[in-house]
Amino acid sequence: MKRPLFWDKSGTIYALFLKPLGFLYAYTIRRRFEKSVPYQPKIPVICVGNISVGGTGKTPVCLAIAEWYQRHGYRVVFLNHGYKSKLQNVVVDTSRYDSQMLSDEALLLAQKAPTIIDRNRGRGVATAEKMGADLVIMDDGFQNPTVIKTLSLLVFDGRKGIGNGCCLPAGPLRETLEQGLKRADAVVIVGQDETGLEKKIQEQFSDTVILKGQLVPFCLKNHSIKRAIAFAGIGCPDKFFDMLRHYNIELEKTYSFSDHHHYSLSDLQEILLYKGTILTTPKDAIKLPKEVLDRVTVIEAPFIFEKEEEWDIFLKKGIQ
Numbered sequence: 001m002k003r004p005l006f007w008d009k010s011g012t013i014y015a016l017f018l019k020p021l022g023f024l025y026a027y028t029i030r031r032r033f034e035k036s037v038p039y040q041p042k043i044p045v046i047c048v049g050n051i052s053v054g055g056t057g058k059t060p061v062c063l064a065i066a067e068w069y070q071r072h073g074y075r076v077v078f079l080n081h082g083y084k085s086k087l088q089n090v091v092v093d094t095s096r097y098d099s100q101m102l103s104d105e106a107l108l109l110a111q112k113a114p115t116i117i118d119r120n121r122g123r124g125v126a127t128a129e130k131m132g133a134d135l136v137i138m139d140d141g142f143q144n145p146t147v148i149k150t151l152s153l154l155v156f157d158g159r160k161g162i163g164n165g166c167c168l169p170a171g172p173l174r175e176t177l178e179q180g181l182k183r184a185d186a187v188v189i190v191g192q193d194e195t196g197l198e199k200k201i202q203e204q205f206s207d208t209v210i211l212k213g214q215l216v217p218f219c220l221k222n223h224s225i226k227r228a229i230a231f232a233g234i235g236c237p238d239k240f241f242d243m244l245r246h247y248n249i250e251l252e253k254t255y256s257f258s259d260h261h262h263y264s265l266s267d268l269q270e271i272l273l274y275k276g277t278i279l280t281t282p283k284d285a286i287k288l289p290k291e292v293l294d295r296v297t298v299i300e301a302p303f304i305f306e307k308e309e310e311w312d313i314f315l316k317k318g319i320q
Contacts, residue, residue, distance in 0.1 A: 002258055003054060003236065007163045007172045015170045022167030029143050029175045033183075036145035039122030044135040044150040044318050048188075049142025051180040052162055052172045054259050055235020056155045057190035059105045059283070060215055060303035062139045063112050068305075068315055069135060070113070077133035078109040079124040081140055082117035083260055089118045091127070099287040104260060105139055107286050113137075121147040135318065142183070143174055151318045153211075154184040159239060161195030181205045186314055190215065190303065191239075209314055215301040220247040228277035228297075233257030233284050240281055243301065249279075263288050 006012040046065060050056045066076045082088060083103045092102060092110040099107060102117060109115045114131060118124030121144050128136045135150075142152060156162070163172040174180075177200070181187070186209035187201055193212075201208050227250040232240045237256040244251060255271060257263075263284070271278060278296050280288075285298045305311040 002256070003172065007166075008160060010164050012164070015164050015166050018170035019166055022170035022173075025169075026167045026173075026175045026179060030179060032143070033145040038146050038148045039125060040148055041125045041136070041150075042129050043125075043133060045125060045138060045147055046135060046318050047138040047141050047149040047152045048155060049138070049140050049152065050155045051142065051174050051177065052156060052160065053168070053174065053235070054172070055160070055239065056157045057215060057303060058155045059108060059139055060301070061153070061155050061188055061190065061213070062109065062137050064213070064303040064305065065315065066109075066113050066137055068311070069137075069319070072319075074134040074319065075132060076113045077128040077131060077136050078106075078113055078115040079121065079128060079136050079138045079141070080106040080109060080115060080117050081119045081121075081144075082106055085117050087117060089116075089120070089123065089127070091116055091131070099262060104283050104286050108282060109139060142180070151185045151314075152183055153186050153188050154180055155188045155190060156197055157236065157239070158189045158191035158193045158195075158197070160236070161193075161197040162200075177201070178204060181208060185209065185317075186211055188213065209310075211311055211314060212306040213303050214306065215243070216304045217243060217247065217299050217301040219300055220244075220249075223247065223249075225249050225277050225279075225297075227252055228279050229253045229255070229271065229274050230279040231255035231257065231271055231284065232281050233259060233261030233263070233287075234281055235259045240299075244279060244299070252276075257284075261287070265289055265292070268292055 006014040048058050048062045069076050085103045086101050092106050092115040106115050106117050116124045116127050125136050125147050167173045188211050229252050241254045
């Protein structure tokens with residue numbers, strides 16, 4: 001689904017009407033933790049999650065954290081729940097499986113480190129232990145109580161923050177900010193903090209570690225693209241389009257698809273008629289039919305730590 005506009009506006013009649021359902025949703029998350037008997041891992045588990053649905057930047061943050069641990073000599077294994085994946089309890093093999101079988105995030109993660117898809121997080125961590133992993137990085141799973149985490153990071157998009165502050169379906173939150181911060185070891189703000197989220201967090205939980213970073217498209221630093229069209233099926237397509245405009249690319253047209261969209265040739269028919277440059281994200285490219293890949297330019301934008309010394313101090317806690 002695409003993000004409803006009222007999720008980012010306070011006091012709308014839609015949010016007011018749906019707010020009781022939001023309280024119920026948050027309550028079910030809280031009860032899930034009260035009733036669960038979690039798996040006790042033998043190795044560190046770093047959970048990178050969110051409380052706000054869609055487009056926060058979890059997967060780029062996971063990749064950056066994995067690279068940090070790999071640089072320090074640790075064997076990293078990713079654990080992903082496999083959104084819309086047809087296979088479960090598998091180790092991703094990109095030579096055998098494609099985006100029709102597995103989640104787009106899992107395929108991206110597998111390019112960096114061995115990746116397990118399993119909604120049963122305890123079983124997934126046990127699989128990683130058998131594979132000889134030094135640590136597991138969970139892409140998502142902050143609301144999953146079945147594994148004891150060594151560190152839990154909450155990722156927020158700096159542009160959206162917590163939206164209208166309401167829980168689903170009245171707003172974008174899976175649980176209240178207060179409820180989430182009680183279990184978080186750190187908050188990660190991706191991009192510029194445009195909603196005053198840092199101040200809001202410090203007012204409620206002054207001891208919360210707040211880390212920051214940016215998605216940086218190095219390929220656009222000295223680019224020669226003057227005009228193009230762009231398409232994206234991610235949590236927040238406008239964030240991708242605005243990034244392109246920031247680098248002085250004139251977008252003649254943009255196409256937004258729902259998050260995790262699987263592309264058919266008919267989806268791309270109008271896009272492929274364009275004679276110039278066609279831009280998209282790595283997450284979208286991994287779901288494109290192979291015969292159109294040579295027509296598309298993929299814009300990589302890895303997550304880059306701000307204040308690396310603060311990240312170093314925090315990530316070392318995961319292996320101490």
